[in-house]
Amino acid sequence: MLTVLVDYESGNLHSAEKAFQRMARELDAGEILVTSRAEDVARADRIVLPGDGAFPACRKALDQTGGVFEAIEEAVTRGGRPFLGICVGMQMMASWGREYSDTRGFDWIGGEVVRIEPANPALKVPHMGWNDLVVDNPHPVLDGIQTGEHAYFVHSYHFRVADPAERLAHVEYGQELTAIIGRDNIVGTQFHPEKSQRAGLRLIANFLRWNP
């Protein structure tokens, strides 16, 4: 089995690679490959799309990485391959990103990504640090991860999901912020599983075992 971490020069894949490698080794779940080649994505059994930085910059960088987005879309929407988006990789699954300008997302999960604007000025932006998950909808990637477990977040924009059934978990920060989204063969986490110690490694393991 081959799991690819898509490298389109939007952030640091080192930690993610190490975390996926560790769980793949423990589960005997095959090979982890960091790649920016469309042909690797096309032959992958599972696809992970990380992303750090601004939504428009990530979208642009992805579109400029020769044929990679087309390969992802083909594998995920027609091939039914399991997909995990992380942070901005998750946000790009939305219909729209509203960061700086209006940028089209993949439109896989209806909704838009908007700035976090807490009514209480004591709540800082970015939303940075450990927050406890509230599970909205049970899902195989959440196996063994209960409400109250902590995950590590760092983001200034959040995903307002149109269909509540597609929001798997959220956190409280003056308002509800989407933490995990999913439907069919696609999931995404706003937090960084590779930085979230126990719950994060568990989610990675669940993803590597998931057969939607």
Added chain:
Amino acid sequence: MLKTRIIPCLDVADGRVVKGVNFVNLIDAGDPVEAAKAYDAAGADELCFLDIHATHENRGTMFDLVTRTAEQCFMPLTVGGGVRTVADVRALLLAGADKVSFNSAAVANPDVVAEAADHFGSQCIVVAIDAKTVEPGRWEIFTHGGRKPTGIDAVEFAGTVAAKGAGEILLTSMDRDGTRAGFNIPLTRAISDAVSIPVIASGGVGNLDHLVEGVTEGGASAVLAASIFHFGDYTVAQAKAHMAAAGIPMRLA
């Protein structure tokens, strides 16, 4: 609910952990990677490596440390010391740092913060501010380990770098650093109130009540400490339990 973070800071020189008392009298306290693993296991919320002797020649040692730490610790790691350019930020992120901290370079040229935030996103750009009291209610930025005054007002500078795209401020009181007398609360409060980004309080922690004060009175989103943890005065778990008992939301093991 978002939890207040406890961040042990490892001062690193030539590949080893040290802790400066007012930035002199360095005492060797071990291997940074082993220390990082211990803090990961102990429930620290993040880690910070500060390269206090950063020079062009020894950069490789720091990259190696960061890489080895990131391979073994699945928690956020901030690295600072000697970071001057966007290329420095890129190299540390590629080595496995999650956040990179500017210090003197941001004072000399605040635009480097904007440049780095544009490239990599605000989430990974920290600005470390070393401030010293010059008169009651006024604090000035000092660089070069607290030796060099700049004439720049710390509160004003915090606002500047936040506007340039810094994602977080690591605020060290040079009056308090190494004294164990507690955080400089008025300074922490002034900066925290002046910016909408998170502020990490640093410098002066001697006991667990100091950590509480940094949050409840100083308004800090995170507290950074070194000696009280490195020398085993308190464990991270004790610190968290103490802060939780004071009503601060903490991530408990």
